[in-house]
Amino acid sequence: MVVIRLSRGGSKHRPFYNIVVADKRVRRDGRFIERLGFYNPVAKEGEEKLRVAQDRLTYWKGVGAQASPTVERLLTQAPAAPAAAPAQA
Numbered sequence: 001m002v003v004i005r006l007s008r009g010g011s012k013h014r015p016f017y018n019i020v021v022a023d024k025r026v027r028r029d030g031r032f033i034e035r036l037g038f039y040n041p042v043a044k045e046g047e048e049k050l051r052v053a054q055d056r057l058t059y060w061k062g063v064g065a066q067a068s069p070t071v072e073r074l075l076t077q078a079p080a081a082p083a084a085a086p087a088q089a
Contacts, residue, residue: 004060004067016040019052021060039074
């Protein structure tokens with residue numbers, strides 16, 4: 001089964017998570033099929049906390065991938081997350 005889940009990165013006391021599509025049998029931080037975005041729980045003011053490629057997420061859910069409970073919770077917050085501000089010259 002294919003799942004959409006978090007893969008941990010970063011250093012001690014400074015976690016950073018990639019939102020990935022992976023086979024359920026593969027370990028948490030192991031091989032994955034595709035990276036859909038990221039979640040930074042310790043983002044400071046002005047930094048992006050959550051980014052998800054909605055088109056790829058829709059595709060994977062359409063072909064039967066199941067999101068983990070944590071990813072589902074984050075995805076409900078995604079529309080509420082502020083969009084990235086355009087670069088100013």
